[in-house]
Amino acid sequence: MDTLFPMRLSRRNAVAAGAAAMAGIGLTAGATRAAKQRAVTSGGGIAGGGLIEGPDASFHVVLSGSRFTLEDDDVALFGFLQLFDPAQNLSMTSGEIRFYGQPDGAPDDTRELRGLITVTESGVETGSFPFVLTAVVAGAPGPEGDSLTLAVGAAAATPDAASTDDFAFELSGNLVSGDLTLLTFAFDEE
Incomplete structure (x- = not known):
């Protein structure tokens, strides 16, 4: 079978790998700014994934997003979104x-x-386009109530889309398997 993703990766391992990558990025960024240390004062995020089934497609989704506020009120953003319809x-x-x-x-x-x-599409990169993903998290473990809405490219709900975009995609639905979870990161003040 020909596939775009030659390795198999569970959602749990994908989220763990994303967290490790974000930590690595943070360590690398910190090493290059040794003269000016900035402490993270607060943060939060979302993580999860699952399957959205619709009348015309079934999409596998992996999602993570984090926002950290630094002591000088700058904001650091991290995120990852991947969708696949085999x-x-x-x-x-x-x-x-x-x-x-x-x-x-x-x-x-x-x-x-x-x-x-x-x-x-079919192994050929179409291009990079603006996207907006809205996630609603039900709170309880499991997919019941978790939903996603995605607009890509020239889709009407994409505020950054340029009129020259040739690609438009919209997806909206509830997760039928998997889970989305909101995260709060607590940092001790010294």
Whole structure:
């Protein structure tokens, strides 16, 4: 079988690998800024994944997003989004993350991730396009109530989309398996 992803990776291992990568990035960034240490004062995030089934497609989703506030009120963002539909041979993998957080006026269980995502169709990279992902987390373990809405490219809900984008994609649905979890990172003040 020809596949875009030659290795198998569970959602749990993907989230753990993402956390390890973020920690590694933090250690590397800290080493290059040894003269100016900045402490993280607060943070939070979302992690999880699962399967969204619709009438025309079934998408496997892996998601993580984190926002950390530093002592000088700068914000550090980390995130990753990957979607794959084997029936359509369509995959999307995020690159640059421009925003993660609770949208203004949204309920406490809602988070948004925005940035650029690379689209690959039938093994051919179509390009990188702006995306907006909105996640609603039900709170209880398991997929019941967890939902995702995604707009990519020239889709109407994508605020960063340029009128020249040739690609438009929208997805909305509930997870039928898997889970999304909101995270709060507590840091001791010294």
